[in-house]
Amino acid sequence: MEASSMADDGPIAEAQVMPPEPWRPAAELPASMVSGGSSSSTSTGRGTGVAKHIGSKSLPAASTWVGAANPQHNISGNSDTGHSSVNHTASENAHDAAPGTSAAHSTAHLYVFTAEKGGMAGCDKELQQQVIYELSQGSKHLQHAQKQDAKLDQRIQQMLTTVQNATEAQRITLNRQGDAMAEAAETRRDWSRWCCVVDMDMFFAAVEIRDQPCLAELPVAVGGMGMISTANYVARRYGVRSAMPGFIAQELCRRQGVELKFVRPDYRKYQSEAQVIREVIGSFGPYESHTSDEARVDITDRVRDRAAKRLNDDSSSEEAIREAEIEAAASLVAEMRAQIKEKTRGLTASAGIAPNFTLAKMAADENKPDGQMLVPRTREALLEWLGKKSLRKLGGVGKVTERMLQSLGVETFSDVWRRRADVILAFTQLRSEWLIERSLGVAPNNLDLHEDDEGVVRRKSISNERTFRDQGDTEALFQILKELSKELSDDMAKESLAGKTVTVKLKRNTFEVVTRAQSTKRWISSPEDIYEVAKEILAKECPCTLRLLGVRVSAFKNAIDATGSAALDAKQPKLAKFFEVQKGQEEGEKANASMTTTRSTTGTSRSSSPPGMPTPMVDCDVDVDEACDGKKHGGDQGCDVSDLGLREGSGIAGSGDRPGSGEPDAAEEGQAAEDARRMAIAAKVSPLSSFFKNAQQPPPPPAPQSGTNTSTSAEHQAQDHWTIPCFVIEEDDGEEALPAQSTNEVQQGVAVSSAATGSSGTSTPTPALGRHSVASQLMLAATSTKQQRPRSSTAGVDASLRGQTASLASSSAAKAASPRRRSRSPRRKPTGGKPRDIAEFWRGATGMGSTARTSSSSSTSTSSTSASAALEGGDRRTLAWYEPVVVDLC
DNA sequence: GGAGGAAGGACCC
DNA sequence: GACCAGGGTCCTTCCTTT
Numbered sequence: 001m002e003a004s005s006m007a008d009d010g011p012i013a014e015a016q017v018m019p020p021e022p023w024r025p026a027a028e029l030p031a032s033m034v035s036g037g038s039s040s041s042t043s044t045g046r047g048t049g050v051a052k053h054i055g056s057k058s059l060p061a062a063s064t065w066v067g068a069a070n071p072q073h074n075i076s077g078n079s080d081t082g083h084s085s086v087n088h089t090a091s092e093n094a095h096d097a098a099p100g101t102s103a104a105h106s107t108a109h110l111y112v113f114t115a116e117k118g119g120m121a122g123c124d125k126e127l128q129q130q131v132i133y134e135l136s137q138g139s140k141h142l143q144h145a146q147k148q149d150a151k152l153d154q155r156i157q158q159m160l161t162t163v164q165n166a167t168e169a170q171r172i173t174l175n176r177q178g179d180a181m182a183e184a185a186e187t188r189r190d191w192s193r194w195c196c197v198v199d200m201d202m203f204f205a206a207v208e209i210r211d212q213p214c215l216a217e218l219p220v221a222v223g224g225m226g227m228i229s230t231a232n233y234v235a236r237r238y239g240v241r242s243a244m245p246g247f248i249a250q251e252l253c254r255r256q257g258v259e260l261k262f263v264r265p266d267y268r269k270y271q272s273e274a275q276v277i278r279e280v281i282g283s284f285g286p287y288e289s290h291t292s293d294e295a296r297v298d299i300t301d302r303v304r305d306r307a308a309k310r311l312n313d314d315s316s317s318e319e320a321i322r323e324a325e326i327e328a329a330a331s332l333v334a335e336m337r338a339q340i341k342e343k344t345r346g347l348t349a350s351a352g353i354a355p356n357f358t359l360a361k362m363a364a365d366e367n368k369p370d371g372q373m374l375v376p377r378t379r380e381a382l383l384e385w386l387g388k389k390s391l392r393k394l395g396g397v398g399k400v401t402e403r404m405l406q407s408l409g410v411e412t413f414s415d416v417w418r419r420r421a422d423v424i425l426a427f428t429q430l431r432s433e434w435l436i437e438r439s440l441g442v443a444p445n446n447l448d449l450h451e452d453d454e455g456v457v458r459r460k461s462i463s464n465e466r467t468f469r470d471q472g473d474t475e476a477l478f479q480i481l482k483e484l485s486k487e488l489s490d491d492m493a494k495e496s497l498a499g500k501t502v503t504v505k506l507k508r509n510t511f512e513v514v515t516r517a518q519s520t521k522r523w524i525s526s527p528e529d530i531y532e533v534a535k536e537i538l539a540k541e542c543p544c545t546l547r548l549l550g551v552r553v554s555a556f557k558n559a560i561d562a563t564g565s566a567a568l569d570a571k572q573p574k575l576a577k578f579f580e581v582q583k584g585q586e587e588g589e590k591a592n593a594s595m596t597t598t599r600s601t602t603g604t605s606r607s608s609s610p611p612g613m614p615t616p617m618v619d620c621d622v623d624v625d626e627a628c629d630g631k632k633h634g635g636d637q638g639c640d641v642s643d644l645g646l647r648e649g650s651g652i653a654g655s656g657d658r659p660g661s662g663e664p665d666a667a668e669e670g671q672a673a674e675d676a677r678r679m680a681i682a683a684k685v686s687p688l689s690s691f692f693k694n695a696q697q698p699p700p701p702p703a704p705q706s707g708t709n710t711s712t713s714a715e716h717q718a719q720d721h722w723t724i725p726c727f728v729i730e731e732d733d734g735e736e737a738l739p740a741q742s743t744n745e746v747q748q749g750v751a752v753s754s755a756a757t758g759s760s761g762t763s764t765p766t767p768a769l770g771r772h773s774v775a776s777q778l779m780l781a782a783t784s785t786k787q788q789r790p791r792s793s794t795a796g797v798d799a800s801l802r803g804q805t806a807s808l809a810s811s812s813a814a815k816a817a818s819p820r821r822r823s824r825s826p827r828r829k830p831t832g833g834k835p836r837d838i839a840e841f842w843r844g845a846t847g848m849g850s851t852a853r854t855s856s857s858s859s860t861s862t863s864s865t866s867a868s869a870a871l872e873g874g875d876r877r878t879l880a881w882y883e884p885v886v887v888d889l890c
Numbered sequence: 891g892g893a894g895g896a897a898g899g900a901c902c903c
Numbered sequence: 904g905a906c907c908a909g910g911g912t913c914c915t916t917c918c919t920t921t
Binding site: 111135136139141142144145223224225226227228229243244245246247248250290291396428430431459460461462463464465466467511548550552 | 904905906907908909910911912913914915
Binding site: 203229230242243290291292293294395396397398399400401501503513514515516517518519 | 895896897898899900901902903
């Protein structure tokens with residue numbers, strides 16, 4: 001927009017003044033705000049600001065971009081404070097710009113498919129709105145859309161009230177806050193990368209037209225009467241576009257005298273083409289592709305190589321390098337598109353090249369179809385290019401956000417800055433920062449972080465859903481659910497997935513969508529397991545009349561790599577850190593490893609680490625469930641502790657055949673450290689059932705109850721020991737974490753309960769732990785480690801345990817007696833997955849009361865009895881210490 | 891008050 | 904005559920638990 005035109009932009013005072021700081025020419029800005037040079041360590045600062053186009057369009061002539069609010073909004077602004085008063089309702093705002101009749105307006109804005117898409121320029125918007133209006137009247141879908149719209153109106157009204165109530169002083173503060181956000185964004189601006197987004201043109205339709213050339217000149221839609229996936233450019237001229245219901249598209253074409261040709265989608269064919277395309281793209285650099293028709297590729301290395309070859313001179317000026325890189329990028333991407341076209345026998349792609357993928361995506365849309373664009377590579381030219389664009393072109397701004405922004409008078413990228421106080425008032429901190437950053441053209445330039453080392457994207461969930469005619473018959477709904485569960489299970493099997501959370505999605509016949517989730521105690525993947533949970537969820541919603549049912553599984557188990565070692569979940573950084581520490585010990589501090597092998601000489605299960613020991617005082621979030629399911633990843637053989645290379649006689653794989661000896665020598669200590677590390681891994685990757693297979697010995701009689709740190713009893717010296725690197729945490733998550741399959745095996749694991757005997761107030765130290773006890777402790781330790789306790793002496797630990805159990809015991813009985821409180825929120829449903837307390841868990845999961853449990857092993861009678869008594873009191877949450885611990889196997 | 895689960899919603903293709 | 908998808912991700916809010 002020419003500066004001279006600004007005076008005509010309406011009653012917006014700020015439109016006539018110079019824009020605030022970030023929009024000044026870079027030369028006038030503080031160094032910290034100017035990237036492409038001084039501020040960014042990776043920045044080259046290169047760029048001519050000339051947009052390179054290979055395609056049908058070109059950049060508008062350079063102009064002094066000042067930015068002006070849309071004159072359609074009656075907003076009075078103050079340039080200093082950014083103050084604006086918005087004098088229209090949200091509905092008016094949403095509707096007044098649309099052409100056509102007012103009745104048609106009242107429905108058109110409700111649909112996302114009325115937004116303009118590439119190739120739709122010049123289509124008859126008025127007719128489109130009229131057709132939508134006529135065909136939607138009286139439908140449940142329209143009623144639902146209007147209800148949702150009313151909610152949005154209300155939300156916008158609240159937002160506007162907040163904005164209007166802000167004082168001048170608050171606005172000044174908010175503007176400064178916006179300044180700070182912009183400044184922070186500038187520090188993240190990075191010109192160093194060459195990011196490319198490749199977007200196939202009308203992909204599905206293009207494949208079909210290629211295979212049936214007779215369709216080329218006809219309006220073609222891939223999809224059905226219900227929904228259109230994509231449409232060719234001929235159809236787009238008639239207002240047809242993706243996400244539009246087929247019957248509306250058909251009528252739209254009919255009224256314009258043409259017949260829309262529907263083609264059924266063939267997803268396998270598209271996937272096959274997508275693979276060909278990815279192979280081409282992959283030859284240009286690292287890439288990621290979440291959908292079949294779009295990919296992001298980092299071509300930085302190729303660009304630099306090519307530019308260097310062209311220059312062939314190390315002493316080239318920055319200007320020359322810049323030009324060479326721009327040329328290299330443009331030519332590389334043109335080659336990529338040509339190769340795609342060749343390999344796919346004629347499918348065209350559009351591409352955008354920019355310093356980040358957000359801008360590259362926008363650029364890719366700029367010259368569709370079969371075109372490409374290189375975003376200006378200087379700040380000033382970039383902002384000029386960006387500033388006048390509608391925010392709707394920004395990925396992440398959809399129908400709702402667009403309307404909210406519009407009601408604030410924010411329509412273009414430049415508006416965000418000028419209305420920054422309003423934006424900050426209206427949106428959350430995160431969203432405001434995001435908007436301000438994006439409005440300046442700053443965005444991440446790295447590829448997806450969800451990939452593993454081999455470039456495979458780790459999905460977070462997997463789902464399957466189906467729309468059908470209104471169905472109110474419960475049995476029929478269950479049948480659909482069963483089929484969905486089976487299909488989902490099949491899909492999961494293809495990717496070796498197992499998850500813990502099942503979500504059922506319901507769409508009522510009113511189009512209202514609800515989701516209900518339930519987490520399970522163990523990883524599930526079979527159709528039966530999925531269906532069992534899903535059915536339970538659906539049963540709570542019945543009777544109901546639905547038009548869609550969906551099942552989703554999430555909270556996946558960590559992947560196990562080819563070597564059988566656990567790939568640590570990115571969500572468990574603490575655990576990763578823990579193992580890192582273990583590894584560090586193994587590699588660099590074997591000499592200190594003796595600390596982990598110091599035999600307990602107390603008659604208790606724990607060692608006290610000698611000074612100098614590298615104590616892994618980390619909060620260890622071992623997820624016991626990972627140790628409970630080997631079905632998918634390696635099976636039993638992968639979880640057998642003996643398979644992990646534990647030495648014979650280490651006290652881990654063995655069963656007491658290690659001759660008693662005095663203090664272990666250094667070699668033994670080193671090996672034991674290794675054993676400890678492996679044990680930790682074993683605990684993570686192995687099913688507990690196998691874990692316990694290696695613990696065949698029944699728990700021994702309890703160790704002396706009054707042990708000291710100097711016990712040297714012969715029986716202790718003859719015992720094996722386990723070195724367990726992390727420890728006892730116990731809390732009421734136990735029910736969730738303990739796998740049902742293992743509960744019988746761990747019923748003797750009374751270590752925690754034994755510890756709890758201290759809650760009686762005596763000074764009894766923790767008794768010795770048997771093999772089973774250790775395992776249960778390990779499990780319990782794994783259930784949750786939200787708090788970290790400093791390493792303590794035995795007495796200290798006991799005191800800690802006592803204190804904790806005492807504090808918990810008082811409330812546990814009541815908790816155990818009463819079911820989980822129902823939420824007061826109307827949308828909340830009792831999900832029942834959480835444990836009430838450990839005692840209840842023991843009884844429920846093992847089918848044994850505390851008495852039975854006590855009698856389950858006479859050899860543990862002392863501790864078990866104590867435990868039982870304690871359990872009668874209810875909860876048993878105890879805290880732990882987090883150090884390598886040596887556990888005698890008695 | 892933080893963590894974490896559940897639910898809803900926005901958005902993308 | 905047909906009649907508003909399906910498969911994902913991320914963010915926010917609310918609630919419970921500790």
